Each structure stands twice: as C-alpha cells, then as structure tokens.
Amino acid sequence: MTTIIEAKDLNLFYSEFHALKGVNLTIPEKAVTAFIGPSGCGKSTLLRTLNRMNDMIVGTRIEGKLIINDTDIYSQEVDVETLRKKVGMVFQQPNPFPKSIYDNVAYGPRLHGIKNKQKLDEIVETSLKSAALWDEVKDHLKRSALSISGGQQQRLCIARALAVNPDILLMDEATSALDPISTLKIEELVQDLRDRYTIVMVTHNMHQAARVSNQTVFFLNGEVVEYDDTEKLFSNPSDKRTEDYISGRFG
C-alpha cells in the first residue's frame, strides 16, 4: 500500500505538557486507520495535527515532521486553508450549520469559488449520495439541517466534508454520540468510502476499530506503542502493553 501520511519523530507540547512523544508512523492511502488507546493518551491530539487544528490552541509547539503527500505540512510555505480542503474532519458531536441541508453541503464549494447552480446541484447530490444520505433527504433539501436526526446530521457533516473533494477524512469519535443503528450506518459508510478516501478515525470502541479499519495504531501516554494490520494487532500484538489493553487488562 502507498503511504500518504508519515510522522517522523513528532513531538507536540501544550505549553509545558509533552502530549506526543517521538511519534513515528506511516498511514496508508485509501484505507481506514484507527487510533485506539486509553483516555488522554494523545489520539485526538495526533488526529488534530493532521490538518493543523492544533494551530488554534495557544501555546502548542510541534517538533519533527508530518508529511502528507510528500509535503511537510508544518513547513512555512503550506497554506492551511488548502491543507484543510485536502484533509477534512468530522467531530464527535454532529455540527451542521444552522442552514438548509443543501446549503450545508454547498458551503465549502461556494467558499472555494463555485457559483454555478447546476455544478453546485451536482456536487450536493454526489456528496449526499457518497454519504449515504441522498435517498433520505432528496425531497427536502431546503429543510433546516437541524431538523434531521443526529445520525443523519453526522452523515450530512460527512457529505459537507466530501463536497470539497478531500484526499483524507479525519473522524474524531464520530459515532460516540450516536445510537447503535446510526453508528452501524456510519461504519458501513466508512467501509464504502475507504476505496476512495484515506480515513483516519479515533475511536474508544475497540470492536469498531476491529470491524472497520485496515490498520490500527495503539497509543499510550503520548507514545505510539505499536501499529499494524488490524487483524494482526488484535490477534497477535507484538507488544505486551498492546496485548494487555486489547484483552481489557487496563483502560
């Protein structure tokens, strides 16, 4: 598999606190990578470094390299807006804008200069289809995004992220606020999308990681302990700490 993301000796500090310690990691293209580990071990922190969301947190300092598509995304010439177009993100709580379903999906493309109605209609339809939401909303695209269910809102947020044609989709506990049926729908969606996008997901749910990911990364205290094919990591981990965690001895 081709590597799309590579962290080299990556360290991250929140002021004095050393949150990521010497992370070395490769993430394959067009596959699902899951980050697992106990609370506070740095999963979301690493996820946020991938589209520079940490830039917004005062006092954050990064050392080392984070390479995406052959570019060190922390080098000075990188334009953060362009990076975030290529690296979309979906959060724990569905966060649609208080606008119509249509306008949520068209938001990013409009921001990037697309004004043609027919083109926007096409993008909205394709994105909603990719997010497995089209059939449920196609007859009321003008309805407020806040009027649909939480699970539908989360799929709408995925459609909104896909509408700007990203390479990578980051999902930070994207199902933890959802009921089991909505969770299953998103898991199925992730599996559908993984041929076309690189997906990196943080999950508290080891079963979810085992069900949907190709590669799993196990974190502990800001370090990457081990990463491997998901099947291998869950059936035959190399590190005793991984084994202890996946067998429920801590965390």
Ligand SMILES: Nc1ncnc2c1ncn2[C@@H]1O[C@H](COP(=O)(O)OP(=O)(O)OP(=O)(O)O)[C@@H](O)[C@H]1O
């Ligand atoms: N903005 C911040 N300022 C200071 N410390 C932070 C900040 N965000 C996170 N931390 C600390 O960094 C460490 C890693 O946090 P992070 O949210 O990345 O962990 P996590 O593995 O995603 O945890 P969880 O599974 O509970 O979401 C924790 O000790 C956390 O308290």
